[in-house]
Amino acid sequence: MNTYEEQTDKDTAMEMVLQAPREIPVRGEYDVIVCGGGLGGTAAAVAAGRTGARTLLIERNSFLGGVATAGMCCSIFNCYYTSEGQLGTTGIAVEVADKLAESMGYGRKWHKHKGHIIYDIERGKQVLQDLVVDAGAELLLQACVAGAVVSDGALDGVVVETKSGPQAIRAKVVVDATGDSDVAARAGARVRVIEKGVHSLCFRLGNVDVDMFVDYFREHPEQFPEYMDVDWTLPEALAQYDECGTFLFPHGGGMQMDAFKQAKANGDLPSSIGIQDTTDACQMHALRQTGIVHVITGFTHFNGLDPELISRSITDGRHMAFTVADVYRKYLPGFADAFVAGTAANLGVRTSRCLDGDVVFTADMMQAGVRQPDAVGRAVGWDHLVKHPGPKAWGVQACREAPFDLPYGCLLPREVDGLLMGAGRSISTNNPSLLRVMVHTMVVGQGAGTAAAVAAKTGATPRQVDLGVVQNELRRQGVDLD
Numbered sequence: 001m002n003t004y005e006e007q008t009d010k011d012t013a014m015e016m017v018l019q020a021p022r023e024i025p026v027r028g029e030y031d032v033i034v035c036g037g038g039l040g041g042t043a044a045a046v047a048a049g050r051t052g053a054r055t056l057l058i059e060r061n062s063f064l065g066g067v068a069t070a071g072m073c074c075s076i077f078n079c080y081y082t083s084e085g086q087l088g089t090t091g092i093a094v095e096v097a098d099k100l101a102e103s104m105g106y107g108r109k110w111h112k113h114k115g116h117i118i119y120d121i122e123r124g125k126q127v128l129q130d131l132v133v134d135a136g137a138e139l140l141l142q143a144c145v146a147g148a149v150v151s152d153g154a155l156d157g158v159v160v161e162t163k164s165g166p167q168a169i170r171a172k173v174v175v176d177a178t179g180d181s182d183v184a185a186r187a188g189a190r191v192r193v194i195e196k197g198v199h200s201l202c203f204r205l206g207n208v209d210v211d212m213f214v215d216y217f218r219e220h221p222e223q224f225p226e227y228m229d230v231d232w233t234l235p236e237a238l239a240q241y242d243e244c245g246t247f248l249f250p251h252g253g254g255m256q257m258d259a260f261k262q263a264k265a266n267g268d269l270p271s272s273i274g275i276q277d278t279t280d281a282c283q284m285h286a287l288r289q290t291g292i293v294h295v296i297t298g299f300t301h302f303n304g305l306d307p308e309l310i311s312r313s314i315t316d317g318r319h320m321a322f323t324v325a326d327v328y329r330k331y332l333p334g335f336a337d338a339f340v341a342g343t344a345a346n347l348g349v350r351t352s353r354c355l356d357g358d359v360v361f362t363a364d365m366m367q368a369g370v371r372q373p374d375a376v377g378r379a380v381g382w383d384h385l386v387k388h389p390g391p392k393a394w395g396v397q398a399c400r401e402a403p404f405d406l407p408y409g410c411l412l413p414r415e416v417d418g419l420l421m422g423a424g425r426s427i428s429t430n431n432p433s434l435l436r437v438m439v440h441t442m443v444v445g446q447g448a449g450t451a452a453a454v455a456a457k458t459g460a461t462p463r464q465v466d467l468g469v470v471q472n473e474l475r476r477q478g479v480d481l482d
């Protein structure tokens with residue numbers, strides 16, 4: 001078996017001991033390795049596999065999905081359609097939503113509605129792994145990418161920590177879809193750390209009478225926060241529930257509801273629990289079929305790479321879940337017999353570290369009519385507009401009138417070749433929130449995976465790859481770039 005010497009630039013004595021060069025067995029060699037199996041990484045692996053590259057997807061958890069499963073955020077913000085009602089996002093992002101909806105039994109009906117596409121997390125895990133395997137890619141689960149092997153300015157492979165100890169895996173091209181730019185940072189690419197990201201530990205409640213909960217709003221429409229977080233009205237939310245069995249109570253909406261105001265006034269709902277604040281934001285994703293409601297409430301604010309604060313955010317978040325569940329049982333119709341059916345396996349990190357590359361993606365690039373000659377994706381963007389009339393109004397994510405182009409350049413690190421960014425929040429950008437939502441990260445992943453595969457198959461590096469060939473391959477895979 002070949003071996004690698006893992007590279008290290010640590011400088012304290014103890015670190016030198018811990019990180020001393022080790023003989024690391026080489027586990028295998030691939031055309032493309034995708035690191036991180038969230039929605040971005042899943043799309044990248046599927047695209048690379050379908051392009052005919054020998055592909056490996058490495059994920060630290062025992063299942064795919066990242067924030068969309070391990071983070072218990074099971075609702076895809078519907079930025080598929082423009083405000084003019086045109087389908088502006090195509091490709092794997094649509095396929096994933098269709099398959100998730102199909103697994104829930106409501107098929108393509110979501111296309112008629114504006115609300116998020118809400119799905120069951122366990123089915124989600126299966127849908128995603130099947131997509132990857134069917135595309136011909138291999139999966140390596142419960143393996144954490146812990147190092148990068150760089151030679152002559154190009155990434156040669158990665159080192160993964162497994163139960164058998166560290167293993168090196170070689171690749172012609174690596175896609176970093178860890179969301180936290182772990183590979184880029186370890187490979188020495190220039191990155192930016194977001195010192196105060198906003199994070200949430202999501203949880204879910206079981207045994208909810210979802211019909212009773214939704215009927216409460218039919219009888220008390222003034223309690224539903226229209227035009228908050230989601231650009232829609234109660235009748236639109238109810239129409240989606242009646243047809244798909246999924247109901248979205250918008251983020252920040254809890255602050256508008258009498259039930260939560262009453263709970264706060266009675267001292268049952270503290271404003272903060274440990275470092276978790278805004279405990280009454282209460283976004284809810286309700287599924288009639290399973291009687292489960294997912295809750296996103298409470299925020300923590302810190303550098304999302306800090307291990308101590310991650311731990312604190314999770315432990316405080318777990319306390320918060322049980323306190324909030326008590327409030328729901330006492331104050332919310334339909335929740336009398338609800339219980340905490342789970343807290344998220346991973347903290348939901350919104351932004352942490354992104355690339356600082358040659359091309360910087362900015363909000364201006366999302367304006368109508370701005371085209372990019374090196375586009376490797378096209379999707380509908382959103383504006384943050386305040387439309388709710390209440391005093392605690394939050395902005396709505398309002399879809400724009402035309403799609404934008406994703407420039408290839410913002411996936412490319414300047415210092416290291418052989419590497420592409422494959423997650424929306426970690427591309428080179430001045431605002432990592434611009435493309436962090438699920439649809440956008442899948443568009444980024446598909447662009448990165450396709451380019452990586454074309455580069456590997458044609459013997460080019462990501463910097464030299466023929467973008468005309470990449471764009472044609474994307475078109476062949478159903479992406480409308482035109």
Ligand SMILES: Cc1cc2nc3c(=O)[nH]c(=O)nc-3n(C[C@H](O)[C@H](O)[C@H](O)COP(=O)(O)OP(=O)(O)OC[C@H]3O[C@@H](n4cnc5c(N)ncnc54)[C@H](O)[C@@H]3O)c2cc1C
Nearest residue numbers: 036038039040060066067077145178179348423436438441
């Ligand atoms: C609390 C919260 C609420 C949100 N709400 C919505 C919403 O309602 N609608 C919406 O569309 N979007 C929402 N988003 C945004 C969206 O969910 C996420 O940004 C998106 O799912 C991220 O996908 P990703 O693949 O880019 O990253 P991630 O989901 O973070 O995937 C990264 C993957 O890489 C793995 N990984 C990380 N490091 C390593 C490593 N070193 N080795 C191996 N594996 C590794 C992780 O386990 C994970 O599976 C929300 C985000 C958060 C945090």
